[in-house]
Amino acid sequence: MTNPASARSDRSVAINFCGGCNPAIDRKALARAIESELAARGFAVTYNRWNVPFAVLLSGCTADCVSRCRPSERADAVIAGKTFGAVSVGESELADLAIDAAVKRFGADLDSVAPTAVNGLEGRRSGG
Amino acid sequence: MPMMTADQYEASLRRMKFKVYLQGELVANPVDHPIIRPSMNSVKATYALAQDPQHEDLMTATSHLTGKKINRFCHIHQSVEDLVKKVKMQRLMGRTTASCFQRCVGLDAINALDSTTFEMDAALGSKYRERFLKFLLAAQEGDWTIDGAMTDVKGDRGLAPSKQADPDMFLRVVERRDDGIVVRGAKAHQTGCINSHWIVVMPTQAMGPEDADYAVCFATPADAEGVFYIYGRQSCDTRKLEGGDIDVGNKRFGGHEALMVFDNVFVPWDNVFMCGEHQFAGMLVERFAGYHRQSYGGCKVGVGDVLIGAAALAADYNGAAKASHVKDKLIEMTHLNETLYACGISCSCEGRKTASGGYLIDLLLANVCKQNVTRMPYEIARLAEDIAGGLMVTMPSEKDLRNPEVGKVVDKYLRGVASVPTEHRMRVMRLIENITLGTAAVGYRTESMHGAGSPQAQRIMIARQGNLAEKKELAKAIAGIPAAEKLAAGAKETARAK
Numbered sequence: 001m002t003n004p005a006s007a008r009s010d011r012s013v014a015i016n017f018c019g020g021c022n023p024a025i026d027r028k029a030l031a032r033a034i035e036s037e038l039a040a041r042g043f044a045v046t047y048n049r050w051n052v053p054f055a056v057l058l059s060g061c062t063a064d065c066v067s068r069c070r071p072s073e074r075a076d077a078v079i080a081g082k083t084f085g086a087v088s089v090g091e092s093e094l095a096d097l098a099i100d101a102a103v104k105r106f107g108a109d110l111d112s113v114a115p116t117a118v119n120g121l122e123g124r125r126s127g128g
Numbered sequence: 129m130p131m132m133t134a135d136q137y138e139a140s141l142r143r144m145k146f147k148v149y150l151q152g153e154l155v156a157n158p159v160d161h162p163i164i165r166p167s168m169n170s171v172k173a174t175y176a177l178a179q180d181p182q183h184e185d186l187m188t189a190t191s192h193l194t195g196k197k198i199n200r201f202c203h204i205h206q207s208v209e210d211l212v213k214k215v216k217m218q219r220l221m222g223r224t225t226a227s228c229f230q231r232c233v234g235l236d237a238i239n240a241l242d243s244t245t246f247e248m249d250a251a252l253g254s255k256y257r258e259r260f261l262k263f264l265l266a267a268q269e270g271d272w273t274i275d276g277a278m279t280d281v282k283g284d285r286g287l288a289p290s291k292q293a294d295p296d297m298f299l300r301v302v303e304r305r306d307d308g309i310v311v312r313g314a315k316a317h318q319t320g321c322i323n324s325h326w327i328v329v330m331p332t333q334a335m336g337p338e339d340a341d342y343a344v345c346f347a348t349p350a351d352a353e354g355v356f357y358i359y360g361r362q363s364c365d366t367r368k369l370e371g372g373d374i375d376v377g378n379k380r381f382g383g384h385e386a387l388m389v390f391d392n393v394f395v396p397w398d399n400v401f402m403c404g405e406h407q408f409a410g411m412l413v414e415r416f417a418g419y420h421r422q423s424y425g426g427c428k429v430g431v432g433d434v435l436i437g438a439a440a441l442a443a444d445y446n447g448a449a450k451a452s453h454v455k456d457k458l459i460e461m462t463h464l465n466e467t468l469y470a471c472g473i474s475c476s477c478e479g480r481k482t483a484s485g486g487y488l489i490d491l492l493l494a495n496v497c498k499q500n501v502t503r504m505p506y507e508i509a510r511l512a513e514d515i516a517g518g519l520m521v522t523m524p525s526e527k528d529l530r531n532p533e534v535g536k537v538v539d540k541y542l543r544g545v546a547s548v549p550t551e552h553r554m555r556v557m558r559l560i561e562n563i564t565l566g567t568a569a570v571g572y573r574t575e576s577m578h579g580a581g582s583p584q585a586q587r588i589m590i591a592r593q594g595n596l597a598e599k600k601e602l603a604k605a606i607a608g609i610p611a612a613e614k615l616a617a618g619a620k621e622t623a624r625a626k
Contacts, residue, residue, distance in 0.1 A: 017181055017182050017183075017184065017185060018185055018186075019183050019184070019185040019186025019187065019213065019216055019217065019220060020182050020183050020186070020220060021186060021216035021217070021219045021220040021223075021426075021430075022216075022219060022220075022223070022433070027182060028182060031182075047181040048181050048184055048185070065185065065216075066185070068209065069185070
C-alpha cells in the first residue's frame with residue numbers, strides 16, 4: 001500500500017539558490033514563477049535542499065556556483081545565468097524550461113497530490 | 129541554531145554598555161543615534177541576509193567545530209571554496225549596503241589567529257590554541273560580531289614601540305597577574321567597534337625582543353570596563369542630523385570608525401592568545417593583513433557595482449546615455465571594478481591549507497589585490513563624477529525642493545530628461561556624492577587607500593614574495609646567459625687551468 005506521505009515526498013522539488021553575489025538574472029522572480037506553477041501542478045516545493053528526487057539549481061550567473069555543491073550526478077534542471085543545461089536561452093524562457101524538466105522527471109502521474117509549497121521563499125525568510 | 133536574526137542582533141547591542149564620545153558628548157544610546165545608526169544597519173544586514181534563502185549559500189557555512197550552520201562571518205575557512213565564497217559574500221554585502229559593513233575585520237582576525245596560535249603552540253609549547261578555540265566556539269554559538277583591532281596610534285613612526293617618548297603609543301601589557309593581564313593604549317581607525325560584541329586586539333607590526341610587551345593579542349567584550357570610544361568624524365556626517373533622506377545620499381546604511389582607548393583594561397588569561405611571543409607577532413600581522421587585503425576584492429567591488437549603476441542612471445537622467453564617451457566611461461568603470469574582483473578571486477583560488485587545517489589566501493596575490501584597490505576606486509569615482517556632472521556638488525538641498533515657494537523652481541530648473549522626476553535625479557546625484565565625497569567615501573576611497581595597510585605595506589610584501597632571483601634566472605636562460613652556478617663553476621675551472 002502506498003504511504004501518502006512518501007507519495008508526496010516522491011514529488012518533492014527543491015529550488016537551490018546560489019548566494020546571489022552578482023546575478024545576471026532575477027532569481028527571486030524566477031523562483032516564485034517556478035514554485036507557483038509546480039505547486040499548482042501538485043509538486044511539494046522547498047528551498048536549498050538536496051534530499052529530494054529533483055532540484056532546480058538556480059545560479060545567478062554562468063559561474064554556476066550551485067552545481068559545485070551538488071552531491072552527486074543527478075538529473076536536475078541547471079539554470080546558470082541566461083543558460084539552461086549549459087545552453088544559452090532568453091531569461092523569459094528559463095522558468096518554463098525548469099518546469100518542463102520537473103514534469104518530465106516525474107512523468108504524467110500527478111493526480112493525487114494536493115498543492116504544497118513547503119518552506120516557501122517568503123515563509124522561510126520570515127521563519128528565520 | 130546559532131544564528132541571530134537581524135532584530136535579535138539589534139537587541140543584543142542595546143543590552144551592551146558602550147562608552148562613546150561623539151562631538152564632545154557622551155552618547156547615551158549609540159544604537160539610535162542618527163549619526164551612528166546607519167552603520168549599525170549595515171552590520172544588521174549581515175544577519176538579515178543570512179536568514180534569506182536567496183543568500184544562504186554565501187552568508188552561511190558549516191562550522192568545522194560543531195557541524196552546525198553558522199554565519200560565515202564566524203567561520204574558519206576550510207577550503208578554497210570557502211575563500212572564494214568569502215569574497216563573493218563581501219561583494220554581496222557591498223552591493224546591498226553601498227558602504228563598509230564592518231564585520232569582515234573580525235572574520236579576518238579569527239582566521240589569522242586560528243593558524244598562528246596553532247603554529248605558535250607547536251613551536252613554543254604554549255597553550256594559546258586551546259583558549260582560542262574556546263573563544264571561537266563561543267563566538268560561533270553566540271553569532272558574535274567581532275572587531276579586529278590592529279592599528280596602533282604609533283606616535284613617532286621612526287621609533288620602535290619601546291623607544292617612544294610616550295610608551296602608550298603602541299598598546300602594551302602594563303601588568304601581568306595570576307588571573308590575567310592589564311593593558312593600556314589605543315587602537316586607531318577601529319571599524320565597526322561600536323557595533324561589535326567583542327574586540328580581538330592584535331599587534332600592529334612584527335616585534336623584536338625589546339618590544340615583547342607589545343606582542344600581545346587578546347579578546348575583550350566591546351563594552352569592557354576601561355574601554356571607551358571617541359567616534360571618528362566623516363565627511364558630510366552632520367547631514368544625518370538634518371532630517372529628510374535625499375541629501376544624505378544613502379539614508380539606511382553607512383560605516384564608522386572610532387579611536388578605541390584601553391585605559392588599564394583587565395583581560396583574564398582565558399582570553400589572551402599571545403603575550404610576549406614576539407617571534408609570532410609578524411606572522412599574525414601578515415596573515416590578518418593578507419585576509420583583509422583579500423576582503424577588499426569583494427567589498428569595494430560591491431560598492432563599485434552600486435556606483436557604476438548610479439553613474440549609468442545619472443547619464444540616463446541627464447539624457448547623455450547615448451554619448452559614446454559616456455558609454456566608454458561606464459565600460460572603463462566596469463573593467464576596473466571587475467579587475468579588483470578578479471584579484472580577490474585569484475588570491476582565493478590559489479589559497480592553501482595551513483597546518484591548523486584552516487585555509488590561507490595566496491599572500492602575493494592578496495597584496496596585489498589590495499595594491500590595485502588603493503588606485504582603482506579613485507578612478508572609478510572620478511569617472512562617476514565626470515558622468516554625473518557638476519550639479520552633484522552644487523545643487524540645492526532637499527529642504528529647498530520641499531519649500532512651498534522655491535520647490536517648484538528647483539523642480540523646474542533641475543529637471544534633466546523630461547520624463548524623470550527631478551527628485552529622482554537629485555537622489556542619484558546625492559548617492560554618487562555620498563560614495564565619492566560624503567560619508568561613504570570614507571569607506572570607498574580613503575579606506576581603499578589605507579585600510580588593511582597603506583600602499584607601501586603591500587609593496588613591501590610584493591617585493592618579499594616576488595621571487596626576483598628566480599625571475600633573473602628565467603631571463604638568463606632565455607637570453608643565453610650562463611646561470612649563476614655555471615658562472616661560478618666556470619670561474620673555478622678557469623682558475624684551476626691557470
